[in-house]
Amino acid sequence: MKIEIIAIGNELTSGRILNTTSSFAARNLFEAGYEIYGMNTIGDAPNLIGEALKQALGRADAVLVTGGLGTTDDDLTNEAVSKALNRPTMPNYEILANIRSHLDEITNTPVSQLEKLAWLPSGAEALSPQSRMAGYLLVHDDKPIFFLPGIPSQMRRLLVEQVLPKLSAWQKDHRLTTYQRVFRIFNLPETEVNRRINTLDLSADAHIGYYPVFPEVHLSLTVRDKETNNAERLFKSSCHAITTVLGDAIYGHDGDNMAMVTGRLLGDRGLRLAVAESCTGGLIAAKVTDTPGSSQYFLGGVVAYANEMKSGFLGVAPELIAAHGAVSREVAEAMARGVRTLSGADIGLAVTGIAGPGGGSDDKPVGTVYIAIATAEEQWGTKFLFRGDRQQVRELTALSGLDLVRKYLLQQAGA
Amino acid sequence: MKIEIIAIGNELTSGRILNTTSSFAARNLFEAGYEIYGMNTIGDAPNLIGEALKQALGRADAVLVTGGLGTTDDDLTNEAVSKALNRPTMPNYEILANIRSHLDEITNTPVSQLEKLAWLPSGAEALSPQSRMAGYLLVHDDKPIFFLPGIPSQMRRLLVEQVLPKLSAWQKDHRLTTYQRVFRIFNLPETEVNRRINTLDLSADAHIGYYPVFPEVHLSLTVRDKETNNAERLFKSSCHAITTVLGDAIYGHDGDNMAMVTGRLLGDRGLRLAVAESCTGGLIAAKVTDTPGSSQYFLGGVVAYANEMKSGFLGVAPELIAAHGAVSREVAEAMARGVRTLSGADIGLAVTGIAGPGGGSDDKPVGTVYIAIATAEEQWGTKFLFRGDRQQVRELTALSGLDLVRKYLLQQAGA
Numbered sequence: 001m002k003i004e005i006i007a008i009g010n011e012l013t014s015g016r017i018l019n020t021t022s023s024f025a026a027r028n029l030f031e032a033g034y035e036i037y038g039m040n041t042i043g044d045a046p047n048l049i050g051e052a053l054k055q056a057l058g059r060a061d062a063v064l065v066t067g068g069l070g071t072t073d074d075d076l077t078n079e080a081v082s083k084a085l086n087r088p089t090m091p092n093y094e095i096l097a098n099i100r101s102h103l104d105e106i107t108n109t110p111v112s113q114l115e116k117l118a119w120l121p122s123g124a125e126a127l128s129p130q131s132r133m134a135g136y137l138l139v140h141d142d143k144p145i146f147f148l149p150g151i152p153s154q155m156r157r158l159l160v161e162q163v164l165p166k167l168s169a170w171q172k173d174h175r176l177t178t179y180q181r182v183f184r185i186f187n188l189p190e191t192e193v194n195r196r197i198n199t200l201d202l203s204a205d206a207h208i209g210y211y212p213v214f215p216e217v218h219l220s221l222t223v224r225d226k227e228t229n230n231a232e233r234l235f236k237s238s239c240h241a242i243t244t245v246l247g248d249a250i251y252g253h254d255g256d257n258m259a260m261v262t263g264r265l266l267g268d269r270g271l272r273l274a275v276a277e278s279c280t281g282g283l284i285a286a287k288v289t290d291t292p293g294s295s296q297y298f299l300g301g302v303v304a305y306a307n308e309m310k311s312g313f314l315g316v317a318p319e320l321i322a323a324h325g326a327v328s329r330e331v332a333e334a335m336a337r338g339v340r341t342l343s344g345a346d347i348g349l350a351v352t353g354i355a356g357p358g359g360g361s362d363d364k365p366v367g368t369v370y371i372a373i374a375t376a377e378e379q380w381g382t383k384f385l386f387r388g389d390r391q392q393v394r395e396l397t398a399l400s401g402l403d404l405v406r407k408y409l410l411q412q413a414g415a
Numbered sequence: 416m417k418i419e420i421i422a423i424g425n426e427l428t429s430g431r432i433l434n435t436t437s438s439f440a441a442r443n444l445f446e447a448g449y450e451i452y453g454m455n456t457i458g459d460a461p462n463l464i465g466e467a468l469k470q471a472l473g474r475a476d477a478v479l480v481t482g483g484l485g486t487t488d489d490d491l492t493n494e495a496v497s498k499a500l501n502r503p504t505m506p507n508y509e510i511l512a513n514i515r516s517h518l519d520e521i522t523n524t525p526v527s528q529l530e531k532l533a534w535l536p537s538g539a540e541a542l543s544p545q546s547r548m549a550g551y552l553l554v555h556d557d558k559p560i561f562f563l564p565g566i567p568s569q570m571r572r573l574l575v576e577q578v579l580p581k582l583s584a585w586q587k588d589h590r591l592t593t594y595q596r597v598f599r600i601f602n603l604p605e606t607e608v609n610r611r612i613n614t615l616d617l618s619a620d621a622h623i624g625y626y627p628v629f630p631e632v633h634l635s636l637t638v639r640d641k642e643t644n645n646a647e648r649l650f651k652s653s654c655h656a657i658t659t660v661l662g663d664a665i666y667g668h669d670g671d672n673m674a675m676v677t678g679r680l681l682g683d684r685g686l687r688l689a690v691a692e693s694c695t696g697g698l699i700a701a702k703v704t705d706t707p708g709s710s711q712y713f714l715g716g717v718v719a720y721a722n723e724m725k726s727g728f729l730g731v732a733p734e735l736i737a738a739h740g741a742v743s744r745e746v747a748e749a750m751a752r753g754v755r756t757l758s759g760a761d762i763g764l765a766v767t768g769i770a771g772p773g774g775g776s777d778d779k780p781v782g783t784v785y786i787a788i789a790t791a792e793e794q795w796g797t798k799f800l801f802r803g804d805r806q807q808v809r810e811l812t813a814l815s816g817l818d819l820v821r822k823y824l825l826q827q828a829g830a
Binding site for chain 2: 009010011012013014015016017018019020022023024025026027028029030031036038039040041042043048052071072074151152153182190191194209210211212213214218220222274275277280281282283284285286288289290292293294295298299300301302303304305306308309312313342343344356357358390391394
């Protein structure tokens with residue numbers, strides 16, 4: 001079943017806002033076994049909306065439209081749909097009742113403006129009339145068209161709770177069984193990943209895609225077959241082949257991220273981490289704490305952005321900084337040691353470097369970064385020379401630091 | 416001049432990767448005065464690419480195509496263009512020479528695969544043959560078609576350095592004078608922003624757009640006119656009207672972000688900030704240090720994720736935590752005081768709260784956050800009850816903390 005996705009909004013076509021809704025929809029629909037014909041992004045103009053809608057109906061089996069369903073003056077989707085498909089708007093009484101019963105909570109928007117939400121093209125079935133969310137299903141020319149709000153959180157919720165189940169009921173027989181996995185790779189260039197994969201003799205039905213997602217490379221494996229057993233078998237053997245040739249450059253898959261994977265390894269071993277950050281300025285700690293439950297293995301850390309903080313909060317001797325510079329292996333190791341012993345953590349991770357654009361020198365150009373790890377028994381530092389702008393150097397440093405902890409823990413398996 | 420943007424890549428239509436390149440291109444082209452007809456995202460299939468290209472040539476004055484120019488097997492753009500426009504591929508000798516002269520640096524990719532980069536549809540003008548970046552201009556039916564790599568950093572660079580100047584030379588007379596400003600608003604709901612703007616009597620030529628970009632609202636003002644003087648005058652008076660009714664809910668405009676604006680205010684006053692973070696886990700420090708030059712006004716801070724860290728690194732009395740709980744006004748104020756005095760900063764900002772999904776109680780549900788500020792003279796805490804998931808609560812907390820510092824500094828004007 002081919003689905004076309006249309007996103008509406010001047011904020012998208014002027015580049016003001018990044019279109020995340022189409023990507024989310026595409027991913028979920030693809031994983032549910034549908035084929036995505038394409039994604040179209042257009043402005044809030046009724047004629048454009050009508051044209052795009054009719055074109056989509058002509059070439060796809062189902063359509064997903066997001067945006068333009070709100071109450072402000074530039075929300076023109078319903079008007080456009082009504083005209084293009086010749087379906088006059090009619091009041092949906094369930095929505096109207098819902099609006100009126102909540103009026104005491106809304107003091108600023110005029111009632112007439114809110115009630116715009118209740119006027120839908122004839123034949124429309126509201127997707128979630130009880131909630132405050134706009135959205136409806138229209139079956140036209142025997143094809144389902146889903147209209148969802150452009151607001152990402154609402155769109156995502158309705159897609160998962162309403163659209164996917166309804167689509168599933170609509171076309172039960174036409175879906176292929178899909179097995180898909182995305183391997184998340186760090187510290188291996190795309191050309192090298194490609195080269196190693198090409199040494200394998202993978203089946204033509206095992207589709208491979210390479211996606212650079214700085215600073216990682218993602219490799220997607222997709223196996224689709226009407227016969228579930230064939231697909232599953234091929235999927236498993238392909239996974240084994242891929243993980244064998246890529247080794248520990250693969251840090252995780254699908255929804256994993258580096259911090260989450262490293263945290264899982266720490267938690268499994270009952271170890272606790274603390275971080276001392278200079279150039280990354282809190283980015284490592286923020287990544288780690290993004291994962292719920294990270295308090296199990298993460299104590300916190302120090303953002304020692306100024307040199308006084310390295311001495312005052314981490315016990316790094318000022319003479320050491322004076323002798324080797326704040327960006328040095330010696331200071332990195334002292335920071336790691338300091339945060340570990342002062343916090344009581346099992347592992348201390350420290351980074352110090354020059355993120356740029358200023359601060360570089362011939363000796364230590366922008367991108368020079370030292371990353372150190374301290375444990376009860378030992379400590380050691382690694383030197384990197386990262387390429388990129390400020391944000392890229394910070395991102396590379398944060399992920400490299402976590403990756404080093406990850407690899408250290410994997411080596412410790414059984415110890 | 417109408418421009419259509421086509422982004423090619425299975426990784427986009429499967430939702431694996433978010434399409435950021437089209438948005439970037441649209442924003443830059445829009446700000447340069449061009450009209451964006453629409454943005455189309457399609458898979459790596461030659462027939463789809465050809466169809467989209469021909470359709471775009473039929474309805475726009477220029478086309479921008481990104482993606483599919485690399486060396487791997489799923490890079491099919493050149494083949495598709497060649498077929499669709501009936502332009503056989505020919506070798507570009509400058510690119511070939513460049514590849515061969517760098518062969519000693521590339522040990523893994525077969526030469527034949529790399530040389531795929533040099534075969535372009537006849538008539539193509541390589542945009543940056545000296546660099547390693549793919550990309551070319553093709554004039555077909557007297558319309559310019561720009562082909563750029565899908566890799567965001569390369570695409571952005573070529574768009575700015577090559578495409579914009581060439582487009583400018585192409586259609587000098589057709590561009591309108593555009594004045595545009597995006598006002599960035601925090602802590603005011605979109606309906607309230609809309610209501611206040613509707614109290615103004617703005618000209619019909621002053622186009623207003625509202626874009627919720629959680630947790631902010633962005634309001635764009637666009638004035639376009641063939642007469643530069645008219646546009647400039649209208650733009651200025653509209654800006655004044657808007658900033659008057661919205662007041663300090665507007666924290667900045669265009670490329671500003673909250674941390675940058677707050678940092679600017681600190682720097683202007685010669686003040687230095689340190690932060691003590693619990694639930695935000697480093698996010699505030701990371702946002703502040705994202706801005707180059709932040710070392711002028713930012714010392715760093717402590718991520719006191721575990722309670723022991725609040726006592727050990729910030730001097731918060733364990734009895735205080737035991738008496739009021741880690742998430743309390745008293746502890747927030749003690750954290751702010753602690754990080755300020757221990758670091759030597761002028762202002763200490765502290766946050767402690769429950770980001771969720773776990774950790775809530777009837778007394779203190781998920782989203783309960785205390786934010787405190789400490790200065791030499793005083794300290795005070797504010798209580799919030801934020802709605803959202805873990806990431807949203809952390810983001811709201813971080814921005815609210817910085818916003819409070821910003822508003823404090825604005826009150827101090829003249830002091």
